[in-house]
Structures are given as structure tokens and as C-alpha cells.
Amino acid sequence: MKPYRMLALTIVIAAIAIWMDLPNNPGIHIAGIDREIETRLGLDLVGGVQALLEADLPEGTEIDAESMRTATRIVENRVNALGVTEAVVQQAGDRRIVVELPGETDPEKALETLKQTGLLEFVEMDYSPLPDGMIIKTDFAVGGEVESTEEQSSDEEKIYHTVMTGATIKNVGVTTGPAGGYEVAFELTDEGARLFSEYTTANSGKFLGIVLDKEVVSAPRIDEPITEGSGVIRGDFTIEEANSLAIQLRYGSLPIPFIIVESRTVGPTLGQDSLSQSLLAGVIGLTIIMLFMALYYRIPGVIADVSIIIYALLAFALFRFIPVTLTLPGIAGLILSTGSALDANILIFERLKEELRNGRRLNQAIEIAWYRAWPSIRDSNIATLITCAILFWFGSSFGATLVKGFSLTLALGVAVSLFAAAVVTRTLLRIILGYFKPVNLERWFGI
Amino acid sequence: MLDILGKRYIFWGLSLVLIIPGLILAAFGLPLAIDFTGGSLLEVRFDSGITPQPAEVIELYDSLGVEDVQVQTTGDDTIFIRSTFLDDTTRSQLISTMEEEFDDDITVLRFDSVGPTIGQEVTARAGMAIAFAAVAVVLYITFAFRGVQHAFRYGICAIIAMIHDVLIVLSLGAIGGYFFGWQIDALFLTALLTVIGFSVQDKIVVFDRIRENSSIYRRLPFDTLVNHSIVQTLQRSINTQLMTVEFMLLALALFGGVTLREFAVILMVGLFSGTYSSIFIAAPSLVVWENKEWKTWFRRGGGKEAVA
Numbered sequence: 001m002k003p004y005r006m007l008a009l010t011i012v013i014a015a016i017a018i019w020m021d022l023p024n025n026p027g028i029h030i031a032g033i034d035r036e037i038e039t040r041l042g043l044d045l046v047g048g049v050q051a052l053l054e055a056d057l058p059e060g061t062e063i064d065a066e067s068m069r070t071a072t073r074i075v076e077n078r079v080n081a082l083g084v085t086e087a088v089v090q091q092a093g094d095r096r097i098v099v100e101l102p103g104e105t106d107p108e109k110a111l112e113t114l115k116q117t118g119l120l121e122f123v124e125m126d127y128s129p130l131p132d133g134m135i136i137k138t139d140f141a142v143g144g145e146v147e148s149t150e151e152q153s154s155d156e157e158k159i160y161h162t163v164m165t166g167a168t169i170k171n172v173g174v175t176t177g178p179a180g181g182y183e184v185a186f187e188l189t190d191e192g193a194r195l196f197s198e199y200t201t202a203n204s205g206k207f208l209g210i211v212l213d214k215e216v217v218s219a220p221r222i223d224e225p226i227t228e229g230s231g232v233i234r235g236d237f238t239i240e241e242a243n244s245l246a247i248q249l250r251y252g253s254l255p256i257p258f259i260i261v262e263s264r265t266v267g268p269t270l271g272q273d274s275l276s277q278s279l280l281a282g283v284i285g286l287t288i289i290m291l292f293m294a295l296y297y298r299i300p301g302v303i304a305d306v307s308i309i310i311y312a313l314l315a316f317a318l319f320r321f322i323p324v325t326l327t328l329p330g331i332a333g334l335i336l337s338t339g340s341a342l343d344a345n346i347l348i349f350e351r352l353k354e355e356l357r358n359g360r361r362l363n364q365a366i367e368i369a370w371y372r373a374w375p376s377i378r379d380s381n382i383a384t385l386i387t388c389a390i391l392f393w394f395g396s397s398f399g400a401t402l403v404k405g406f407s408l409t410l411a412l413g414v415a416v417s418l419f420a421a422a423v424v425t426r427t428l429l430r431i432i433l434g435y436f437k438p439v440n441l442e443r444w445f446g447i
Numbered sequence: 448m449l450d451i452l453g454k455r456y457i458f459w460g461l462s463l464v465l466i467i468p469g470l471i472l473a474a475f476g477l478p479l480a481i482d483f484t485g486g487s488l489l490e491v492r493f494d495s496g497i498t499p500q501p502a503e504v505i506e507l508y509d510s511l512g513v514e515d516v517q518v519q520t521t522g523d524d525t526i527f528i529r530s531t532f533l534d535d536t537t538r539s540q541l542i543s544t545m546e547e548e549f550d551d552d553i554t555v556l557r558f559d560s561v562g563p564t565i566g567q568e569v570t571a572r573a574g575m576a577i578a579f580a581a582v583a584v585v586l587y588i589t590f591a592f593r594g595v596q597h598a599f600r601y602g603i604c605a606i607i608a609m610i611h612d613v614l615i616v617l618s619l620g621a622i623g624g625y626f627f628g629w630q631i632d633a634l635f636l637t638a639l640l641t642v643i644g645f646s647v648q649d650k651i652v653v654f655d656r657i658r659e660n661s662s663i664y665r666r667l668p669f670d671t672l673v674n675h676s677i678v679q680t681l682q683r684s685i686n687t688q689l690m691t692v693e694f695m696l697l698a699l700a701l702f703g704g705v706t707l708r709e710f711a712v713i714l715m716v717g718l719f720s721g722t723y724s725s726i727f728i729a730a731p732s733l734v735v736w737e738n739k740e741w742k743t744w745f746r747r748g749g750g751k752e753a754v755a
Contacts, residue, residue, distance in 0.1 A: 052565065107558065108539050260535055261562035267555050277704035285698030289691045296686065328707070329637040332714070335699070336641050339692040339718075340648060343683075346691070347652065350683040376655035379591045380648040386587055387580045387644050394576035402633050403573070406640060 003434070006427040014310050020317035037320050040086055041102065042327030042405065045275040047268030048084075048102040049110050050401070053258040055095040063095050063256065071254045072097050078113050086325070093397050097258070100401065102325070107265040114260065120166025122196075123209035129219035136214060138162045160209065163199050168192025174242045177234060182242035184233045193229025201225040217245060278331055286312070289342065297349045298446045299438065303428045304345040311341045311420040315413050322412075329406035337413020340381060344421035347373040348429075353445060362437065366429050377421055381414050388414070449681075452674040455731035462611060462728065469618020477617070478624030480632035481529070483570045485563030486515075487538075489528045491545070494552040496524045504528060507548055511537050525556065533560045573636060577643065581606050584647050588654070595658050600736050605650040608729035612646045613639065615720040616713060623709070634710050642717030645692075646724065649684070653725045656680050657733070670734045677730050688722040 019025065020037050027036040043050055053075065055063055068091055075097055076089040088100040104110045123138055130136065137159045171187040188196055200208075200222050210218045210233065220233050237245070290308065293301035315334065319326060351369035360368065388411035395404030438444035481488050493499075501518035508516040508530055519527040533541065538560055546553050585602030592598040616639055623629035656676040664672060693715055700711035735741070 054562075054565075107555070108542070111535070112539065261565050263538070263558070263560050265555060265558035267557060269554070269556065274704055274707065277702060278699065278707055281699040281701070281703040281707075282695075284702055285695035288694045288698065292690050292694070296690070328634065328710075332637050332641050332710070335692075335695055335714075336645060338695065339645065339687070342691045343648075343652070343687040346683050346686050350680075350686070354679075372659065375659075376652045379588075379655060380651035382591075383584050383587055383647045383651055384644050386583050387647065390576055390580040390583060391640060394572060394579075402637060403576075403640065406637050410641075410644065 003427050003430045006423055007431055010310070010424050010427060014313060017310070017313040017317035020320055021313055025320070035321075038323065039316075039320055040323045040325040041275065042325045042330065042401075043100060043102040043104075043264075044266055044328050045326065046102050046272070047105070047266045048100070049104045049107045050101070050262075050264040051099045051111060051114060051260050052092070052262035053097040053099065053114065054261040056257040056259045057095075065094070067256050068094065068097075071256055071258065074254055075099060075114060075258075084110075088325075090396075096261075098401060103268075105268065107263075111260060111263060114258075120169070121209075121211045122163045122165070123211045124161040124163055124203070125207040125209045125219055127206055129207040129221070130209060130216045132216055132218060134216045136160055136209075136211065136216060138211065138214065160211075163208070164192060164195050168195065172246045174239070174246050175232065177232070181234070182237040182239050184237070184242050184246050185230065186233070187230040190229070193227075196229065196231075197225065197227040201227070274328060278328070282331075282335075286338075293342075293345070296446055297346075299432065299436075299444045300345075300349045300352060300429065301446075303425060303432060304342070304349070306428060307345060307420045307424040308338070308341060310424050311416055312338070314419070315416045318412055318416065319409070324408055324412065325405065326409070327402065327405045329402045330409040333406045333408070333410035334413055337410050337417055340384065340414055341417030341420055344373075344377045344381075344417060345425055347377055348421065348425060352429075356445060362433060363430075366433060370426055370429075374422075377418070381418055384414050385411055448675070449678050450674060451677050451726060452670055452731055452734060455727065455735070458727035458731075462615070462724075466611075466614045466618050469621045470614065472625050473617060473621035477621055478628075478630050480630035480635075481559060481561045481566065482633040482636070483566045483631065485532050485561050485566035487513075487528075487530050487533045487560040488557065489530075489541070489555070489559075490521070490525060490557040491528075491542075492525045492554040492556055493549070494524075494554060497551070498524060498526050499549050501526075503549070507545060511540065511544065513537060532562055569633075569636075577640075580643070581609065584609075588651065591651075592654065592658055595661050597736075600733060601654050604729050604732040604736065605647055605654070607732055608650055608724040609643055609646045611724045611728050612642050612717060612720045616642055616717045619713060619716050623713075629709055635713065638710055638713040638717060641714060642721055645718050646721035649688075649721050649725045650729045652683070653677065653680050653730055657730070669737045673730050673734050677726050681726070684722050684726060688719065692718055 025037040027038075028034075055061075055068075055071075057063065072089060072091045079087045079089050079099060079101065084101045084104050086102055088098070090098050092098045099114060101110055121138055123136070139159050139161055168189050168191060169186055170189045170192070173185050175183050175185045177183040204222050204225055207219050207221050209216055210220070218233055233245070286308075290305045293304045293308075295301065297304065315337070318324070324330070348369050351373045352365055355365035355368050356362070388407040391403050391407035392411070395401065395407060498520060501520075504518045504526065505516045508514075508528070513530045513533060515529075515531045517529045519529075521527050538558075542553060542555060585599075585606055588602035588605055589598045592601045595601075620629060620631050620635060624631065629635075653676065656679055657673055660667075660672055660676050660679075664675075667675070696711045696715045696718070700708055700715065703711055
């Protein structure tokens, strides 16, 4: 490509990067793409809770992949109910689930929620159904504890009566109804069938709430007595919604028992502290380095500084766009990739000086320096990318989010640094030195 | 021209002097943190500013049935408590019990609890990942250097030098643990991974110069060629390493806060070692291999062992 086209490309990319780095970026919401652009900070920087759940089954027990997926989904639903933004729930390997709740201030409550058995209840609602998603109180208490009724009169909150629990459900499936929509069909145990039959006969026409972990999932009307021990829940379901409801009904409790094998809580103060201090350190370090580059390499040094700034803007924009959650190890990866971005520039410039000392003409020296330095830049960075890929795989299969964060930021940083060296530095060198033909090499190149 | 290669055994000796004491300390037990051994770590601040006596804290843990408790006062009003792994119930009780017992409001700064099997698995898996990465790097270097003779040796020598850097960092960890109470934790593992990444990257830059020179100066003896290549890349090594990376880390060590200080110091040493070993370990190893010098090591006798 011609240098000027490259320059135009660089300017466009830098402009996009700056736009993405704006603190109040509105995000992209066009043509079906709906994406927020924001900086995500890991829980070691803002505080929060991380937990590793492990299937509580004997070592070597085969765990069915479908059950793990379902369990992950249920845990995710519970986490969402906590109202933490940017919560992460991921399956790690074949028997663990990682949960990260950055910014969660009540770690005990959060860990408690994860461990919940997942209680499904059929709740009496008379003639006024409650909206889906509403959190209610019921008179069925976990573990046989009797909830105190004294406070009941003081606040207005109603306590709903639980007719029966998910323990009575034998089977659930998704079917298509007569009108074409999707329905969830369920089958009860004998005991459940008897209870259900009695209740629906007595309360035909009323609403029956289906409540999971005290949250209303659906509130269908009892159209007719259900005596045969099976029934359907009709609603305006899409196939996904019907499936998800079926899963929740089938596995009101997690399909596999889990225990918390690792938990980490970082208080918000400690996190904030690390963040502002490492930012300060980063700014100071980068300033010194840029001064050094400009003083030592003169014109090319200033070009490298521009290239490094574009590198930093672009890397940060990518982190915001993808988005990559920034953690302390992530910052380490970033520092290392900044090092390799600088190294690429230094390799080119040392080569440039060598060629100039050998008496080459300037524009020839630039091309040769680039041509000679490129293989070492390419090969050394590819080796780093290979290492990153292996560490990333290790990190995600094991739930070691720390290693994962490190390798992800390093790999992205290295990719961006390759772009900065191959496009930005090279183009600027060609254009600026083409315009401004310095004669005094000693002064302008620090030879 | 500067003769670096000729003094290779002196530099190898120097590396051994740095590595051996640390490894001896490590043999008596690396100060592994709960990330690897399993256990719990609690850092709390007492809002009234009065911290309880360590003995009181140990007693409280005892009453909950937790053993191996160590208490450390870090600031005026904060304490650090290490113990064995806490199960779900103990963990959820601990803070409230503590608040009751010491009649104070407690702010949790950090609370980690790692199951014992998890810790072992992290160690094993991390070791495996690094080994995999090393094999992949050897294969890649062999491929990238397929134009030169004995391309495979470049990969192996890069890994030998990388192991040198890992040993330097481990040795530093052991020494820091002995003298300053450092802990080998997850952040240490991150530092180690960073050093490994940097080390390999740096080796390739020096090797690349050897690769290039070997096609230009075909007649030159191999050791002259290698020495020449080292000297040619020396300025770049110094600038990349000392002037840029180390400055960045120095800033992190000075201004980056307590959490990152240890991390930054380890990186400074580790990355320095990464550059050092490219010049003084990796490239000379190529020459030693080319000359098959190990045949003479034991004949002459005396202190010239391989660093690997």
C-alpha cells in the first residue's frame, strides 16, 4: 500500500479508537448490533466476589455434559437475580463453574444464593395473578424453619400459601398447543397428582403461581380441575422461553449437587487502591519511556512515541469493545505487551542507525531497516502468541481466570503492537522523513 | 570487538551463584501461598482502630474448629489471618462471630478460601501448561529457523535459557520468602508466566541475528558469528530492557501500591534475567553444542558444569 493510504488508515483507526475510549461512549446501536462500550474492571480492582463451584460427586464420576450446562444456566439465573451488573458465570472444565461478581458488596449473601437448592413452589394466588419476575414471600420455609409471623401485620407484604413444591414433579416437556404456540407440559408423582387434583377442583378459575426461589416464573389460570396428574402451562411462550421454563421446572434444584471449593472476596477499598495506584504508575512509567525514546532516537523516537500512544489507545479501545475485563494480571499482560511494542520500534531504529552508519541513503536505510527487523519482530511475537494460546486454554479449562486474563490481554496487546510497528511506525517514518530531509544525521537520529 | 562468548563459563558460574542459594532455601520449603496449598486468608480492618491480640484470634478460630492459624498485624487497624480451608458454614459464621466476640465493626478487605485439592491441581496444571508451551515454542522455533543448520538446537537452547530464568525467579521467591516473608501466590505465578513469555521473545531476537548473519558470513567460524550477533543486538537489548521495561516496572514498584510491589520487583529481576540469559546463556549454549564442549568439562575438572 502507498504510504498515504496507510496514513489515512492509521488516522481512521486512531479516530475510531479515540471515540471508543471516550468515557461516555454511547455504544453502538445500529442495524441489529447492540453493544455497550465501557471499561470493565475485574473484581480485584473494584472489589467483589469470585467463587468456584465443583460438582460434589465422587472423583471419577462421569458427569453428563447436559446436566453441567443446565446447572450453569440455573446458577446464572440466580446470579442475575442478585442484580450485579457484569456478573460472569462460566463452566470451567467438565465439573466446575466459575462465578464472578465484581462490585458485589455483600459476599455472604451472594455465596448463600449460589448454594441455594433451588426451590420450586406452586403458590395460591386467588384471582389476582402476580407479574413474572416479582419476588414474593411464601409460607413454605426451607429446612422446616418456621418464619416468624409477628412482623406480618406491621408491613403490608403478603405471605402466599404454598400448595406444593417441585418435589412432586416427575416429568416436564415442551409441546405445541392447539393454537400453535408453545406450552410446557408436566407430569406429577402419585402424591403430587392427588394434591393437585384436590386443589384444582376446589379452586378452579383462580390463578396458580409457579415460583422458583421465591420469584414468580409464571402465573397461569386454573381453567379446569386437573385430576389425571398432568397438565400444561400456557403462556405467550417462544420456544426458548418454553424450554427455559421446562428446565427450571425440571431442575428447580440443581441437577448436580455443588460445593464451593474456592471463594475470593476483595473489599472495595483494597480494589480501588490498587487501581488508582497502578494507573498512576502506568502514566509515570510511560512518560519516562517516551522521554527516553525522544531523547535517544530523536526523530524516530518521537515517531515511536506517537506509535505507542496509538497502540495504547487502540489496545484500550479493544478492551472496551470486546469487552475484556481488566484485572491486575491483565495489567501485567498489558505492561509486557507495551514492552514488546517498544521493542519492535527499538529493533527497527537500531537497524536504521546501523544502516545509516554504513553510509546508506536515508530512504534506502528505512526500507532495509524495516526489512531486516521484521523477521525478528514477527517470529518473537508469534512465539508469545503461541504461549498465550496455551495459557488461555489452561486458564479457561480450569477456571483460573487470573491466567486467562493475563494471556488474553497479552495476546491482544501483542497483536496491536504488531500493527503499531508494521503500519504506524513504518508509515510515519516514510512520510515524515520523506518530507523533511534531515542532513545532520547526528542531530536528528542520535547516531 | 567485545568478547562476550569467550567468558561464557564465568557468566554461567555467576548464574549458578544466584540460583543455588535460592534453590537450597526452596528445598527447605518454598513459601507457597494458599493458592497452591489450599487454605484461607482473611484480611480485616477493625473500625474502632483497636486490633485484638493474635492469641484471641487464634482462640476464636479454635472454637470454630479451624486449625493452623497464623495472625499477622499489617497496619494500625488491620490484621491478616491465615488458616486451613474453611468450609461453607464456618466461613459464613466467621465474620459475625468475630464482630460479636471483639465487639467491633469489621470491614473485610480480602477473604480467600481455597480448597486443598484445588491448590494442588492449580500447581499441576500450571506446570503442565508451561511444559506444553515450552514444547510448542521449540517446535515453532525449529520451524521458523528451518533455513539454518540444526534449527532444533535453537529451540532447545531457548528453552534451556528460559528454565534458567524460571530458576532465577523461583530462587528470588525463596529468598524473598525467607527474608521478607513473601508468599508464592497466584500473582507470583502471573509474574513467572510473564517472565517466560518475555524470555522466549527475547531469545528469538538474538537468534534472528544469528540466523541472518549465518547467511551473510558463511565462512566465519560459528563462535565468532555468534559473538558478532550478540554484540550487534546488544544496544537493542539494553534499550528495550533497561531503558523501557525496567523503568515501567520501577514506576510500578514505587507507585503501584503494596499489592503490586512484590510483583513488580519479581518482574524486574525476572525480565532482566530474560535479557541476560539471551546474551549469556542461550547464545553461548548454541556454541557449546556446536563444539560439543561437554566432552572437555570433566577432563579439565573444576566447576564448569552446565546450567540447565
